[in-house]
Structure formats: structure tokens, C-alpha cells
Amino acid sequence: MIEERPLFIPEQNIVLEHNGDIDPEVLEDYSKIEGFTALNHVLTEMTPPEVIDQVSRSGLRGRGGAGYPTGLKWQTVAKAPGTPKYIICNGDEGDPGAFMDRNVMEAYPFKVLEGMTIAAYAIGASQGFLYVRAEYPLAVQRLKNAIRQMEKHNLLGKNIAGTPFSFDVDVRLGAGAFVCGEETALIASIEGRRGNPRPRPPYPAERGLFGCPTLINNVETFANIAPLLRKGAEWFASIGTEKSKGTKVFALSGRIARAGLIEVPMGTTLREIVFDIGGGIPDGKAFKAVQTGGPSGGCIPSDYLDMPVDYESLLKLGSFMGSGGMIVMDETSCMVDVARYFMEFCMSESCGKCVPCRVGTAQMYQLLTKIVNGDATLNDLALLESLCDLVRNTSLCGLGQGAPNPVLSTLRYFRDEYIAHIVDKRCPAGVCPVHKREHQEVNA
């Protein structure tokens, strides 16, 4: 049983505001909580450059993980020569332990669409696509329903709200490939081709969908737009840290008392997230690490619990903001096993196009398997490290470039666990096959 103590929650809701108050399938409910006021205001009283200026000054950065300044991206697409222009909402969330975008699409479909429509007005797009993974049927259903209702109320389609601006949105389903969250692979997938990434530049802002300038933002980024424009750039910029503004939605999971979605201002410390909001580690176990950033991320040990969470500090620790998954681990988790889990994920999700990712992830997975089985030598560890360096620096897209991160970060903070497996043939957490073998030998 989880102790029902009052939550000390420094949470602040922008994306998840009015959580649970409205019916996500009823447009009138969304209107009641100031829905579409930003869109109406933008269409009738602001020019596209003014909208972009507001977004730039707010300091909003891409919530898909890399943290590219949203205003700058919009400006680039707006200025890119060529028509038509397209806008894509990336809802292909696929990190293990991540369910932020799912919740946002299921609970706030109108808000996502309002953000997209404002973005379309700002950059001059007339067609948008919502790329949602097929594993999220409720999100797909609610987004399609929201599109229909908005069309009925003249908030999508021709001459929106009586203005000359027209914009249509269609939903496209992902077919289960993680790599399709990578923007160039996603574009290929919408075009009806195999979801393989291609070298950038040219970036989608210049040559994207069907060769046209294309804006791609994450679900959560779009969900920030309406509140940002309703309350102003200064208000938004007053939340968060110097370089990371606003809030971030995280999906807390793993060995934690209260798993679930939280939204906190940027700069909230890991300690506040794990212990104050998440209620700490259950069953009296000790905290060991928190994994952020999914398969491209890393594990942060207890020494850094007081580090404020923002884009820069996570990178400095060898991890990554990512889309917002946070997997908490306690003393019963083996860090080598964790690294092996994520490597297996990258290996099976690699598209197979470039050699370092296709072969490198398979080789690294084999080496990690050898280590957890107690069959590895220190030479294998050296090879593993050199492959990490190669795959990170030579892979074509972010999937391969990020794949070594879970290994590199666990090596950085938990190297002794690797050595224990290799030299002492022992798993400190007692979960790996090498541990079971050791016990069999003792008993025999």
C-alpha cells in the first residue's frame, strides 16, 4: 500500500492544465476553459511575424528531446522559399517508459490542434499531418473526432473563423517502427516510403515532406502554444531556468511509489521529482539511479539528485532530456542489465540502413550479453568502449548516434559493476545470469 500523505507538489500545469476537468471529445468543453481564444486572437489581431516573435521571446524549446528553439524553427520554415509548406505533429512516441504524448493527445486533442493551427498560420502552411503511432488507438480516435468537430465549427478548413486563412489536418498512422520518430524517417513514412532516415542537411525546414519546406514539432511543443499565446511570452519566460523555459511533462515509472505523469517547471531537481512528487522508492529500498531520455539517454546516479533538470544539465551528466520518460531504479537493478536492455531495443529498432548502427548495435548487444553471462574479458570491455565511440560518431541518424549512451553513462557512473561481472564473475544486484551461475557452483 502506498502511504496517502499529502503531496508536496511544486507542479505547475501548462500542458496538463484543467487535468480531468473536461471531456476530451467535446469541443464546447474545451472552449469553456479558454480554448480557441488564442487561435481567434492570433487570426484576427496578429500578423504571422508577430506570432513567431512571441514564440521566440517565450524561450520555448522543442519538447521532443533535442531542445531546438521553437521560434527559430518556425522562423526558418516561414522564410524558406517554396510552396506549399507543410506542418507535421510528431506523435510517434516510442521510448520505453514514456507516455506523455499519449496522454496529451488523449486528454487534450483540441489543444494540440489549436497549437498546430496557430503554427500553420505563423509559417504559412495550408496542410498539416498528425503522425501518430497505431498503438495509440484512443489518441487517434480522439484526434480524428476533434478534427471533425473543429471543421464543423469552422476552426479548421476553409476561411477559418471568417478570416482568409485556410488549414486542413489529416491523421497518419505509424506502423510500429521506433525510428519513424526521427524526422526524416517520419517524412518518408508519410510519403508512403520505407521509414528510413536520410542525411541532413537539407533539413526538413528547407526540404521536407514531398520536397517542400516542412515544420515538425512534437505533441507537447504544440500543446504549449495556445497557453503561451494566451498568457504572453513574458509569462512563459518567467517559468523555468535561464536557458530552459516553461514546464516539462515527465512520465515517472519503475521503482517508484507513485508512478504517473507529472508536469514541473524546468529546473526542478531530481530529488523533488523522485521523492516529493513520486513518493520515493517503495519497500524501503535504496535509490540507485534514474534513467532519462529513453534509448538515447543515460542513467543519473544519486550524487546528482540535487541537479536541476533542464536540457543543459542533463547533457552535462551524459544523459538527455528526450521526450520525458523517467525510469527510477533501486538497489535491485543491475546497471549492466539496464544498458543491455536499451541496447537490445536499439538493435531491434535500427532501420538497418547505415553500417555502424545496424552492425554496431548487434555487436554491442552481444558483448553486453557476454558480460551479464559472466563470459566476458577486459578485452571485450575495451572493444565495447571503442564500438561505443564509433557508433556514436559515425551513425547516420539520432537513433544510432544515441544508442551507445546508456552504455557510456553506466560505464561513467557504475564502472565497478561492469568490472564485478567481468573480473569477479559476480552481479552486485543479483539479477544477471552470472549471479545464478555463481550460486549454483557454491551449492554444488
Next chain:
Amino acid sequence: MTVVTLKIDDRDVSGRDDETILEIARENGIVIPTLCYLEGLSIAGACRLCLVEVKGTSKLLPACATRVSEGMEIHTNSERLTQYRRTIIEMLFAEGNHICSVCVSNGHCQLQDAAVALGVDHIGVPYLHPHRHVDASHELFGIDHNRCILCARCVRVCDEVEGAHTWDVGVRGIEARVVTDFSTPWGDSDTCTSCGKCVQVCPTGALFAKGKSAGEMTKQSEFVEYLVAMRGRRS
């Protein structure tokens, strides 16, 4: 289009700003190894052998896909790049089942040539020994997947030059394979025109003409460049 000057390996060279690093380097006799690149086909950027160092960015850039710009300073041959290239070649050998002595392309193989040029004298990564198949159902040609390095030249030439799109890539990751039609036997293909372009552009012995024995399969891929030039370049 403007003309730019730049430095490759400390040599002053010039080019148009719509040309790539690889094109300018080759014009000037500077060798950058490639496997997936083939003049006349679209750029894949898949083999990663042509990665070069460009001053001002910490990222390695594919020479085949990177346009030149004024004042660029490029290094194509550092110790670090050579080491990466060697390991990539080793990975390719370890990934498939490459036995040169019995291969139809022995002596005329671009993977073999690249390994020799880069001084790959042993394979430092474990062999994966995959179970792969041979499809000999086509009347004139065969494919031995054991020798395929997934450069996708066959896929591109079939789509972009022949216009048949018989070849594509199926499955993903380490399981990825080139496939004909809906991953059905090549001999049953409704789309294949039996033109043999895929065989000619294949850098290894994966695609071959039937009736060739070890070392007998020589290939001419230059026709692609010629055909594309005669038809007028589209891009």
C-alpha cells in the same frame, strides 16, 4: 550557382557550390573510400566510409551528401577516420559470410578492394555467422545474401534508372535484406525486366550472373553515369 574555393587535405581546390565534397575531391585526385555511393544514383549516405572532418563542426560529415561552401577546410585522411573506416569494413565482413576464395567476385570486389586499401588484415569484431539464403530462382541471375552489404545500389538503380522498382529493403536492423517484389522469389517477379542493371552495380559478389565460377564475375557500373547523363540529369 557560384564558384567557391576551399581546402581539402591542405590543398587549395575550387568547385561549384552545388557540388559535393566527394565530387570535388575525386576531380582533384583525392581518394575518399565509398561503397554505397555510385555516380548517377541518388545519395544514400549509408556506408559511412566517406565521412570526413570539416573545420568548424565536431560532427563527421558524409562527403557524398555534403555540399561544398566557400572557405571550407576538409580533412579526409586523419588517423581517426582511417580507424573508423577499418572498423566499418571489419563490421561488414563480420556481419555476412564473406569467403573470398570461392566468391564469383574474388579479385573484382569493391569490399575486398576497400579492405586492402585501408590495410584491414584481420577482423577485430566477432563474426556473427548469420543464416542467410541464396535465391537462384531467376533464369539469368542469382543473389547470395551472405555477400550482401546492404548498400542498396540495386534498389536505387532499379527504381531510378530502370523504373521497375523490383528491389527494395525488407525487415529492419541486423535482419534487413534486399527483397524482390513482396519478398517473393526473384524468379516469380512480375516487375523484374531482367535488365541486369542491379547485377552490374552490385559492389560485391552478392548479385551475379549465372554460370560464373570463382573470380569470373566482372562488373561494369559506368553505364549508370552515362545513361543518366544522356537522359539529362533531373535533380
